[in-house]
Amino acid sequence: xxxxxxxxxxxxxxxxxxxxxxxxxxxxxxxxxxxxxxxxxxxxxxxxxxxxxxxxxxxxxxxxxxxxxxxxxxxxxxxxxxxxxxxxxxxxxxxxxxxxxxxxxxxxxxxxxxxxxxxxxxxxxxxxxxxxxxxxxxxxxxxxxxxxxxxxxxxxxxxxxxxxxxxxxxxxxxxxxxxxxxxxxxxxxxxxxxxxxxxxxxxxxxxxxxxxxxxxxxxxxxxxxxxxxxxxxxxxxxxxxxxxxxxxxxxxxxxxxxxxxxxxxxxxxxxxxxxxxxxxxxxxxxxxxxxxxxxxxxxxxxxxxxxxxxxxxxxxxxxxxxxxxxxxxxxxxxxxxxxxx
Ligand SMILES: NC(=O)c1ccc[n+]([C@@H]2O[C@H](COP(=O)([O-])OP(=O)(O)OC[C@H]3O[C@@H](n4cnc5c(N)ncnc54)[C@H](OP(=O)(O)O)[C@@H]3O)[C@@H](O)[C@H]2O)c1
Numbered sequence: 001x002x003x004x005x006x007x008x009x010x011x012x013x014x015x016x017x018x019x020x021x022x023x024x025x026x027x028x029x030x031x032x033x034x035x036x037x038x039x040x041x042x043x044x045x046x047x048x049x050x051x052x053x054x055x056x057x058x059x060x061x062x063x064x065x066x067x068x069x070x071x072x073x074x075x076x077x078x079x080x081x082x083x084x085x086x087x088x089x090x091x092x093x094x095x096x097x098x099x100x101x102x103x104x105x106x107x108x109x110x111x112x113x114x115x116x117x118x119x120x121x122x123x124x125x126x127x128x129x130x131x132x133x134x135x136x137x138x139x140x141x142x143x144x145x146x147x148x149x150x151x152x153x154x155x156x157x158x159x160x161x162x163x164x165x166x167x168x169x170x171x172x173x174x175x176x177x178x179x180x181x182x183x184x185x186x187x188x189x190x191x192x193x194x195x196x197x198x199x200x201x202x203x204x205x206x207x208x209x210x211x212x213x214x215x216x217x218x219x220x221x222x223x224x225x226x227x228x229x230x231x232x233x234x235x236x237x238x239x240x241x242x243x244x245x246x247x248x249x250x251x252x253x254x255x256x257x258x259x260x261x262x263x264x265x266x267x268x269x270x271x272x273x274x275x276x277x278x279x280x281x282x283x284x285x286x287x288x289x290x291x292x293x294x295x296x297x298x299x300x301x302x303x304x305x306x307x308x309x310x311x312x313x314x315x316x317x318x319x320x321x322x323x324x325x326x327x328x329x330x331x332x333x334x335x336x337x338x339x340x341x
Contacts, residue, residue: 001014001015001016001051001052001053001303002014002015002278002303003015003052003054004208004283004284004285005208005284006124006154006156006181006182006208006210006284006285007180007181007182007202007206007207007208007284008179008181008206008207009154009181009182009208011083011123011124011153011154011181012054013054013055013083013208013210013284013285014052014053014054014055014285015278015283015284015285015286015303016051016053016274016285016286016288016299016300016302016303017053017054017055017056017057017085017210017285017286017287017288018044018045018048018053018055018056018057018287018288018290018296019057019058019212019287019288019289020041020056020057020058020062020067020070020071021033021034021058021059021062021067021289022034022035022036022289022290022291023036023041023058023062023063023066023067023070023071023074024036024062024063024066024067024069024070025063025066026062026063026064026065026066026067027063027064028238029238029239029242030062030063030066030067032235032238032239033235033239033289034235034289034291036070036291037070038070038073038074041070041071041073041074042073042074043293044074044290044293044296045071045074045075045078045082047293047296047297047300048296048300049078049081049082051300053300054081054082054083055082055083055084055085055123055124055285055287056071056075056082056083056084056085057085057086057184057210057212057287058071058084058085058086058087058117059086059087059088059090059126059128060086060087060088060090060092060109060112060113060116061087061090061091061092061128064092065092065112065116068086068113068116068117069116069117071084071117072116072117072118072119073118076118079119083123083124084117084119084122084123084124085122085123085124085125085126085156085184085210086113086117086122086124086125086126087125087126087127087128087158087184088101088105088106088109088110088113088125088126088127088128089101089105089127089128089129089130089131090128090129092109100131100133100134101127101130101131101134101138101139101142102131102134102138102139102142103138103139103141103142106139106142106143106146107142107146110122110125110146110151110152114151120150120151121150121151121152121153122151122152122153123152123153123154124152124153124154124155124156124182124210125143125146125152125153125154125155125156126155126156126157126158126182126184127139127143127155127156127157127158127160128158128159129158129159129160130157130159130160130161130164136167136168136171137171137175139168140168140171140172140175140177140178141175141177143155143177143178144172144175144177144178147178154178154181154182155178155179155180155181156180156181156182156183156184156210157180157182157183157184158183158184158185158212159184159185159186160183160198161197162197162198162201165180165183165198165201165205165207166201166205168180169205169207180207181207181208182207182208182209182210182284183198183202183207183208183209183210184209184210184211184212184287185198185209185210185211185212186211186212186213186244187209187211187214187277187280187283188211188213188214188215188216188220188244188273188277189216189220189254189258189273189276189277189315189319190216190219190220190244190246190250190251190254190319191216191244191246192319192320192321193324194209195280195339195340195341196323196324196327197327199280199281199282199340199341200340202282203281203282203340207282208282208283208284208285209282209283209284210284210285210287211277211283211285211286211287212287213243213244213287213289214273214274214277214286214287214288215270215273215274215288215289215299216244216246216251216273217236217239217240217243217244218234218235218236218243218289219236219240219246219251220254220255220258220269220270220273221269221270221273221295222268222269222270223236224236224251224252224255225252225255225259226252226255226256233291235291250321253318254315254318254319255269256318257314257315257317257318257319258272258273258315258318260314261307261311261314261315264311265305265307265311267301267302267305268298268301270288270295270298270299270302271298271299271301271302272307272315274286274288274299274302274303275302275303275305275306275307276307276312276315278302278303279306279307279312280341281340281341282340286302
């Protein structure tokens with residue numbers, strides 16, 4: 001396993017991290033995603049640790065807290081060997097303050113996550129999304145206080161726009177508060193928008209990317225191909241509409257290119273999709289998912305080898321799309337605004 005620095009922090013994370021969205025299955029959406037119980041979670045955690053994975057990602061809203069509970073039980077007795085990342089901001093409860101990144105909501109969210117996880121600290125605490133109704137100063141002062149109290153160790157954000165992140169970093173810098181060291185972002189061979197704004201920002205500000213759904217919400221796994229029947233067992237039929245949108249024809253074009261590289265390398269579709277991401281700038285870790293141990297073991301085989309420059313170029317070409325404004329315009333003047341990749 002390779003370990004990378006998370007942004008400009010001193011924390012080393014394994015380049016592959018495990019996403020615990022499949023733990024629990026507490027409601028219809030999450031049951032379709034996965035319903036790994038504590039016993040199964042323990043085995044998956046052990047397989048990950050054996051392979052050198054040190055980071056496990058969850059969120060308060062995953063299965064309404066059940067994912068945190070299952071993860072907490074699965075890592076009991078091994079807490080010191082690994083890092084836990086969790087998140088708050090999205091609605092968890094019916095009350096007016098059961099949502100957002102206010103001091104009120106964050107302080108109680110951290111306490112609840114610690115209780116469910118059975119731990120007294122969280123290694124990486126994420127704002128799951130931007131809260132435009134709470135002053136950025138309130139959020140960051142609260143997070144800084146939580147870091148100082150020892151309840152959380154590093155802070156990160158997720159699904160922020162460029163200006164959300166830049167404003168937050170500027171506020172942290174102005175007051176000398178803890179800074180977001182990571183940005184948990186969607187990025188995959190079938191979704192490269194991250195490269196347009198957020199990657200140059202991450203390079204400039206030294207913010208590490210923790211990539212979510214690196215297999216394109218489970219689509220880059222060999223189960224979706226032109227003319228192939230829908231997979232018999234997959235969360236896709238029930239959850240595809242809530243994940244990153246992708247046009248079928250574009251997906252098939254990318255999968256065709258991945259299949260060519262798979263034939264050359266003898267690697268699987270998911271291994272190639274993950275290995276491609278590991279060669280992109282700013283990427284600290286890929287938070288992949290697995291329904292079962294077989295998928296897990298296959299995905300762990302994405303490290304220890306490297307796609308050739310020609311193979312990367314083939315995948316780049318197949319997954320290239322027309323950029324939105326102002327990025328298509330900037331791409332014509334790269335002398336002073338070089339593309340990050
Ligand atoms: N910050 C955010 O907003 C956000 C959003 C989403 C996810 N996340 C994080 O990212 C983690 C991973 O997300 P994800 O599950 O969408 O990631 P993903 O790695 O893109 O997809 C994982 C899914 O793909 C399928 N799969 C995985 N490996 C496979 C293999 N080798 N062969 C065949 N199928 C395979 C499985 O689904 P099926 O078997 O059901 O097809 C599995 O659940 C989550 O657990 C969570 O921690 C964060």
